[in-house]
Amino acid sequence: MSDERQSAFADGDVDWSTAGIVARRDTYFAASQRKFVPYETPQIFKTGSGQYLWDETGRKYTDLLGMNLCISVGHAHPEVVAAVQAQVAELTHCTTMFYHPTPAHLAEELAATMPAGHDWVVHFTNSGAEAIDLALVMAREHTGNTDMLALRTSYHGATCGAQALTGIAGFRHRMAQMTGVAFVPEPNQYRGIFGEGVQPYLDEVDRTIQTATCGALAGMIIEPVQGYGGIVIMPDGYMAGAFERVRAAGGLAIVDEVQSGFGRTGDHYWAFEADGVVPDIVVMAKGIGNGIPLGAVVAKRHIAESMADKFLFHTYGANPVACAAGRAVLRVIRKEGLQENARLVGAALKARLEDLQQRYEVIGDVRGRGLMMAVELVKDRTTKEPDPETTAKVFEETRRKGLVVSKSGPNRSVLRMVPPLCLSMADIDPVAEALERCFAAATR
Numbered sequence: 001m002s003d004e005r006q007s008a009f010a011d012g013d014v015d016w017s018t019a020g021i022v023a024r025r026d027t028y029f030a031a032s033q034r035k036f037v038p039y040e041t042p043q044i045f046k047t048g049s050g051q052y053l054w055d056e057t058g059r060k061y062t063d064l065l066g067m068n069l070c071i072s073v074g075h076a077h078p079e080v081v082a083a084v085q086a087q088v089a090e091l092t093h094c095t096t097m098f099y100h101p102t103p104a105h106l107a108e109e110l111a112a113t114m115p116a117g118h119d120w121v122v123h124f125t126n127s128g129a130e131a132i133d134l135a136l137v138m139a140r141e142h143t144g145n146t147d148m149l150a151l152r153t154s155y156h157g158a159t160c161g162a163q164a165l166t167g168i169a170g171f172r173h174r175m176a177q178m179t180g181v182a183f184v185p186e187p188n189q190y191r192g193i194f195g196e197g198v199q200p201y202l203d204e205v206d207r208t209i210q211t212a213t214c215g216a217l218a219g220m221i222i223e224p225v226q227g228y229g230g231i232v233i234m235p236d237g238y239m240a241g242a243f244e245r246v247r248a249a250g251g252l253a254i255v256d257e258v259q260s261g262f263g264r265t266g267d268h269y270w271a272f273e274a275d276g277v278v279p280d281i282v283v284m285a286k287g288i289g290n291g292i293p294l295g296a297v298v299a300k301r302h303i304a305e306s307m308a309d310k311f312l313f314h315t316y317g318a319n320p321v322a323c324a325a326g327r328a329v330l331r332v333i334r335k336e337g338l339q340e341n342a343r344l345v346g347a348a349l350k351a352r353l354e355d356l357q358q359r360y361e362v363i364g365d366v367r368g369r370g371l372m373m374a375v376e377l378v379k380d381r382t383t384k385e386p387d388p389e390t391t392a393k394v395f396e397e398t399r400r401k402g403l404v405v406s407k408s409g410p411n412r413s414v415l416r417m418v419p420p421l422c423l424s425m426a427d428i429d430p431v432a433e434a435l436e437r438c439f440a441a442a443t444r
C-alpha cells in the first residue's frame, strides 16, 4: 500500500474505492480473518435496506444470507436503528455491576418466549461462541460432571470451548482440543451414516455414553437445525430421545438456537419446540441484535443458580445499546408477523426449489423449514456423491445474478438460504428465476 494512499485517508475518512478497500484488507487483515472469502474475487457491500443490499458501485442484490443470519428483521430496520441511536446517545455502556433497565427488560422479554411452567433467567454475552462457552461451564458446574455429547457436522463457534464442541474439521484448529467431548453421528435423513430413521441414531447415543464417556454426563448440545452443517433438520423424536438418554446419565439438554431461533423456522418461535422438548439451557445470538453484537444464555433458574458463588464477567455483556436493539427486534418480529412470514414465504421458496430439483439432476436434496432452506448438489442421485465443483459454479453465478447465498456443509456442496425474515412473496419469483438461470449456466 502506497504512503500517499495512507496519508490521503489518515484522518477518519473512508476510502470507498474498490482498489483501496481490497488493498487495505489484504494488507492489514491477519491471515486468520483474511481467509474467509466466499467468491473468486472480493465482494464489497455498502448499503442495506430490508432484504436488499447494494455494493460500492450501486449494484443491488437480494440478500438470502442475512449477513450470516445476523440480520433478522431486515437491514437498517428503522425501529432498530432508532432504538440504537437513542440508547447510544444517552448511555453507550453500563457495566454489569451497575443496574440499567434496558437489559433487564430484554431478559424479562426473552424469558417470556420460553416454554411456560419453568422459571427462566438470562445471562447476556457479546457473541454466540461466548454464550456456548458459558452454557458449557454452567452444565459442568451444575452437574459436577465433565463429559459432553455433541453432534458431528455441528458448528458452535470459534472459541476454545465452542470449537471443542464443533464437529466439522474445517473449523477445528491444530491444537489439543478441550477434553470431555464425545461426538455422535448427526441424524441426517439424506446422507446420515445410518440412513433414514431415528432409532439407529439414538442407539448410537446409548453406545457412545457407554463407551466414550464415564457414564455420567454434563450434557448434550444440539442445533435443532444445523446451520453450517448444511441445514440438517433433527428428525421428529431425535432431540426428545437423545435428551431423555442424556438426562438419565445426569446431563442437561442444551440447544443452540443461534441460527434457528426467533421464528426463523416458521412453525415455532424456537426450533426446539418442533420436537416438544423443554431444554435446560438455550443459547442464542446473531439475529437477536439485527447486526448489533449480542448473545445470551437462557437457563432454568436452578441450573444458573449453581454459578452464584462466583461471577462470570463479559465486559460488554448486557450492554444497553445491544439490548435496546434486542428489544426492538423482539417487537418487530411480533408486530410485523415475521414468524408467520417466514412460514409462508419459506414454503413458497421451498416449492420453487423443489420445482428446480425436477429439472436439474444435480440437485440431490431440497430441505429446510421456514426461512432456513438449502439445496444439496450431488454428482449422482443414487450414490449421493457430493458435488462441490458444481456447487462452486452455481455459487459464483448467484452473485452475477444479484443473489447472496452461502456455500455450506462439510463437503461444501450445499447452497444455504437464510434471508432476513422480511423476505416477501414478491421476492420469490425473481429469486427463483435467478436461481434457475444460475443452474442453467453452471450445468451447461
Ligand SMILES: Cc1ncc(COP(=O)(O)O)c(C=O)c1O
Binding pocket: 127, 128, 129, 130, 132, 155, 156, 157, 158, 223, 227, 228, 256, 257, 258, 259, 285, 286, 295
Ligand atoms: C449454530 C451456531 N452456534 C454458535 C455460533 C457462534 O456464534 P458467534 O460467531 O457469534 O460466536 C454460530 C456462528 O456462526 C452458529 O452458527
